[in-house]
Amino acid sequence: MFGLAALDLARVQFAFTMSFHIMFPAITIGLASYLAVLELCWLKTGRQVFVDLYHFWLKIFAVCFGMGVVSGIVMAYQFGTNWSYFSEYAGAITGPLLAYEVLTAFFLEAGFLGVMLFGWTRVGPGLHFLATCMVALGTLISATWILGSNSWMQTPQGYAIVEGRMVPVDWLRIIFNPSFPYRLVHMSIAAFLSTALFVGASAAWHLLKGRGNEAVRTMFSMAMWMALIVAPIQAVVGDMHGLNTLQHQPAKIAALEGHWQNEGKEALPLLLFGIPSMEDEETKFAIGIPRVGSWILTHTWGGQIKGLKEFPKGERPNSLIIFWSFRVMVGLGLLMIALGAWSLWLRFKKRLYEDRRFLKLAMWMGPAGLLAVLTGWITTEVGRQPWVVYGVLRTADAASKISAGPLALSLAVFVVAYLFVFGVGIAYVLRLVRKGPQAFDTTRIPQGGPGRGRTPARPLSVPEAEASANEDNLT
């Protein structure tokens, strides 16, 4: 197909399935925690607005979670079907990390998800809140293990090579490898920020349509607080992550800055535009601000970093791709900071829910977090090429010996299935968003645990006699 070799097909398939998958966990990590916060607010204050918002976002969460589960199973099997040599070579180390993800995260999420989605009329409010918290915790534990595994592949340590296989020597060093803390914090914040922007955009849409009821205003306000506080933190964490990468993967930094060689003791500019060319070994049409690059990368005004030419040709990541993916990510991040700052100003002016230009920006920024997540992952994953385990195993050696025919078939099947299924799924999510938060009937909550009377744990809602009668009919 298109004259691509088997290796290219396997890489395209992984990139395609991964890019779709990552969006759903990013949203569900953020939404699960948001739902836990909403339910806690409801239990504490008893205000109807929180329970309305909870059920509004719960439906959206359920759809995203379902899509995350099915696209995630594909990832779990793809390591074996398409990257069997990697699995065999490094499986003794990555395998247990992934197995622990299943045991401590996937089961936790799945086990409590049913109660979270359908248990409202079957368990008491306290137990239901516990279920929400367990699902939220599960999403974060899952991120921890999978990022531990990914970070180990980026900055491997704590292993030995015995009889041509990587074997574990020190599990603590494997899990707490140099890039792990930065990647974990950067990605978790990215998930929260993506969710905040999505929530904010949904609210902004309703506000622009003139349907700004209390629930819509509450979620807009919560989302904008989140953007205000978290977006600057993300910039600081991103900077630390970058310095860590410079230390452990200098070729990645050189490529994403389009930096080929140092001229004498000249400081690095910050390139705002440029077309890096791998063949000509230079960045064409470069436009930059002098010295700022040095300041960002070394935190000094005259510092230098290794240029791409200092690395053998066969060990350079594609500069053109990550030069731009990195700039898109950073640009979006700066926009998020600006959005947060603007929201604070409007809050101060008491025009947060009225300023149409601001609401339009907030609406268009809805997918910005997810786009930043995608471009960020493209930067880090393309940037570690040609290695799959950095400095140890090349991507070209990691693939299964599958011929191009079945690979082309599977790629075609995935493309058609994903575009249809996830296209429709996203349309359903937007349909739910359009519907907006509805008043939720709290009389459907039982008084106690499964079928047993108990003192109502929540403050305002009055348990009615029909609640327990309803319970027998509802499932």
Next chain:
Amino acid sequence: MDFDITAVWAAIIFFSVFMYVVLDGFDLGIGMLYPFVPAKRDRDAMMNSVAPIWDGNETWLVLGGEGLLAAFPVAYAVILPGLYLPLIFMLVGLIFRGVAFEFRFKANDRERPIWDLAFMGGSMTAAFFQGVSLGAFLSGIPVSGRSYAGGPLDWFAPFPLAAGCGVVIAYALLGATWLVMKTEGELYERMKALARPLTWLLLAAVAVVSVWTPLSQHQVAERWFSFPNLLILSPVPLLVAASSFWLLWALGRDPHRQPFLAALALVLLGFTGMAISIWPHIVPPAITIWEAAAPRATQTFALVGTLIVLPLILAYTGWAYYVFRGKVGESGGYH
């Protein structure tokens, strides 16, 4: 005597795959029974009977895969490329039926038939290709060195395809008996009526596989018919007969849980029989569990947590089943 941690891991993988077959078996089965139940109200009830638990059921498949990678990386690296296309088709089937749970209840009347079809077709595809994978696995996976040495279409042979049909029947029976337990009224009667022919079909499939396997698999024949294995295995067909009798007997009365339990017993027997047939190989016929084992440091590290966490998983999963116990009402619990 040395503690054989590799054998413990083989048992854990066996347990996860068995849990998967039983648990996702009945909810895939429900999808396959959709064609027999046209009314929307009944279809809603069928889906609602598994909606709170299907995700947990499917997680056992992921545990089986990742557990295999952790404890037996070589087996993972040989079996998965060896079963490339059947596994890809299974995954695509799982995608369609998995999203159908959420999409079907979000769809309007015009769109719902698409997701009914996705639920049916996806369940059927996933079940069939799981059976094909199982059949191809039992037929033996050619290996050279440490990688798969066969062709991309080796699975397209009579035995794997027959195994695919067998698994479809087994899952449909599990689904029907699950619904006998979970539903009332007309749907209950219909499932009771369907379970009987499905039982006979399954028995026929078991008989075919039991004759075919030793005839085509020289190694298996040796294992089955040598002494003292013959004596040890001899209760298996008797237990199959007893479970089938129990199932058919229970269906003739006004049953609740019994048909499902009997169907579980049948699946457990078939599954155990297969495991005994390949033991101690993890990639039949060439690689044993000890040859495929990960370094001891890996197996130990993974086992410690597994032994702590697995009982907790069983406890809270059991609790989730308990919360959603009882018959599914027609009003439906879906949001």
